Amino acid sequence: MKPQSCVNIKKEWDIVGARQLGREIAKKIGFGIVDQARIATAISELARNIYLYAEQGQICFDVIDTMEHKGICVTANDSGPGISDIGQVMQDGYTTSGGLGAGLPGVKRLMDEFDLKSVENKGTQIKTTKWVR
Amino acid sequence: MDQQFKRIAIEHSDAIVQRWLEEINSLKEGNYTASISDELFESTNREFVNVIFTSIKNQGSTAAVEEFSEKIINLGWPLSYITDGLQVFRRETVDYILSQSDKVDSDFISNVLKSVDLWVEPLIRQLVNEYSGSWEHILSLQRVALQELSAPLIPVMDKITIMPLVGTIDTERAKLIMENLLEGAIKHNSEVVLMDITGVPVVDTMVAHHIIQAAEAVRLIGSTCILVGIRPEIAQTIVNLGIDLGKFPTKSSLRKGFKTALEITNRKVIDLKSQEEDAENLMGSLDGE
Amino acid sequence: MRIPILKLHHYLLVSIQTEIDDHTAIQFQEDLLSKIHKSGSSGVVIDLTSVEMIDSFIAKVLGDVVTMSDLMGAKVVLTGIQPAVAITLIDLGIHMKNVPTALNLEQGLTKLHQELGE
Structure with missing residues (x-):
């Protein structure tokens, strides 16, 4: 595994920076145009969640290149308020920000693997992976 | 040693x-x-x-x-x-x-x-x-x-494209179908896309879900998707499973779907000569002999 | 950065060419509504051919802009949504059911023409 690259999310514009870097990495790994859009969109959702709910955090990218498969692992870390009811945020249409409520369940559908860890008042880590088909 | x-x-x-x-x-x-x-x-x-x-x-x-x-x-x-x-x-x-x-x-x-x-x-x-x-x-x-076989796209005429589906549809193939369908619709500038499922043996909830998603994506890019080739047993399964296909047009046969597609693109098929005329011509030619 | 809005007879044309951040999206929403108000336009075409991704936020802003314009008496058509973008939106579970769409700018204008009966 190559060393990961990270983007700090503090300002609104960082959301754009994160998804642009993510798309570039995905392109280099060899993802098709549709999967590039999926990955960029998932990153955008994750970064926006950090910006909206935790104010600051990090989006990190890992390139996975093993014998069996290639892929990209996107990890979102923050030390914000955490999520009290994970079941609820994974429901379609649940929102506290007035958005479409498509964020996290949407990310899960866009990516192949999805893992959410959250401790209230400590922070949240979301780790998602997409494999090259 | x-x-x-x-x-x-x-x-x-x-x-x-x-x-x-x-x-x-x-x-x-x-x-x-x-x-x-x-x-x-x-x-x-x-x-x-x-x-x-x-x-x-x-x-x-x-x-x-x-x-x-x-x-x-x-x-x-x-x-x-x-x-x-x-x-x-x-x-x-x-x-x-x-x-x-x-x-x-x-x-x-x-x-x-x-x-x-x-x-x-x-x-x-x-x-x-x-x-x-x-x-x-x-x-x-x-x-x-x-x-190459799994998602063919046929631009039958200006603005109308047909995608005949044959065989079982799994998630991997559904993705391919969706991508081909959308790319093709844009490439051929198709206002109407007919998806023909005559050759799909089983339509369960998952297959229906994929078809609905494809149809909705087609609508997003600005084209219309008509689902054709719905056999009686498929209509029964769809209703029994409680799947709502009401949001986009469906037709039992490709022929009916094609007619609807022509209507949407403001066209219709007309016979160049009516049958009566044909019959008269035939009689005329017989008389002449 | 602002998204330019062009006037063509009684229609407004918008072509989004750049990566949109949240602020630009909101700014665009305000600009478009005030332009509709000032010009009295009855139709708007927003062309998204060069847009490489739409996430749930931008989708919401676009959906809102359509509903808001409708309230002000201007019909909006979104055109040129790319396959990758459409697939991503469907994956996200965003269907934009109330938003009229067309393949390209030309057909978008035709659609407006038909719907407005002019």
């Missing part, structure tokens, strides 16, 4: 080859190579055993092995011919070396086994790799062929 065994094996290669050939020939009876002519079998066996000895002499020469495996693959002989052949060779060689030695204790036997194994192992590995490599190659070619 190893050098010594190697010398014995090479010096007495004729004897070993003889025994090997006999053994292999006995395997031929009622086995995988039954349909092969004796001459070809004979000559291939000789070549095989030569390759084995060249490989032992040259510490694993790869060029000869590669050439040989390529030949066997092209002949279509099974992998078991090669593995059996090498097993027999190992057995015969060990036997032979043991029979040529005066003092035989357990240490000696284990040394012989080890040496012969070391000669044969790289051969097995390389031959099996060549074989599986050729299988993987065939498999990937077939996969590409299948992908």
Whole structure:
């Protein structure tokens, strides 16, 4: 595994920076145009969640290149308020920000693997992976 | 030690080859190579055993092995011919070396086994790799062929495109269908896309879900998707499963769907001559005779 | 950075050419509504051919802009949504059911023309 690259999310514009870097990495790994859009969109959702709910955090990218498969692992870390009811945020249409409520369940559908860890008042880590088909 | 065994094996290669050939020939009876002519079998066996000895002499020469495996693959002989052949060779060689030695204790036997194994192992590995490599190659070619077949798009006329679907739809294929459908609709500037599921044997919730998603994506890019070829049993399953297909147009046959597509694009089919006229012409021509 | 809004007879044309951040999206929403108000336009075409991704936020802004314009009496058509973008939106579970769409700018204008009956 190559060393990961990270983007700090503090300002609104960082959301754009994160998804642009993510798309570039995905392109280099060899993802098709549709999967590039999926990955960029998932990153955008994750970064926006950090910006909206935790104010600051990090989006990190890992390139996975093993014998069996290639892929990209996107990890979102923050030390914000955490999520009290994970079941609820994974429901379609649940929102506290007035958005479409498509964020996290949407990310899960866009990516192949999805893992959410959250401790209230400590922070949240979301780790998602997409494999090259 | 190893050098010594190697010398014995090479010096007495004729004897070993003889025994090997006999053994292999006995395997031929009622086995995988039954349909092969004796001459070809004979000559291939000789070549095989030569390759084995060249490989032992040259510490694993790869060029000869590669050439040989390529030949066997092209002949279509099974992998078991090669593995059996090498097993027999190992057995015969060990036997032979043991029979040529005066003092035989357990240490000696284990040394012989080890040496012969070391000669044969790289051969097995390389031959099996060549074989599986050729299988993987065939498999990937077939996969590409299948992908090309799996989501064809036919631009029947200006603004109207048809995608006939045949066979089972799984998640992987559904993704391919969706991508082809959208790319094609844009490429051919299709205002209407007809998705024909006459050839899809089973429409369960998952297949219906994929079809609905594809139809909705088609709407997003600014085209209309009509689902055609809904057989009675499929209509029943769809309703029984509680799937809502109400949001986009469906038709029982491609013909009806095509008519709707023409209406959407403000066109219709007209006969150039009416049938009555045809009949009159026919009568006229008969009168003239 | 602002997204330019062009006036063509009684229609407004918008072509989004750049990566949109949240602020630009909101700014665009305000600009478009005030332009509709000032010009009295009855139809708007927003062309998204060069947009490489739409996430849930931008989708919401676009959906809102359509509904808001409708309230002000201007019909909006979104055109040129790319396949990759459409697939991503469907994956996200965003169907934009109330938003009219067309393949390209030309057909978008035709659609407006038909729907407005002019």
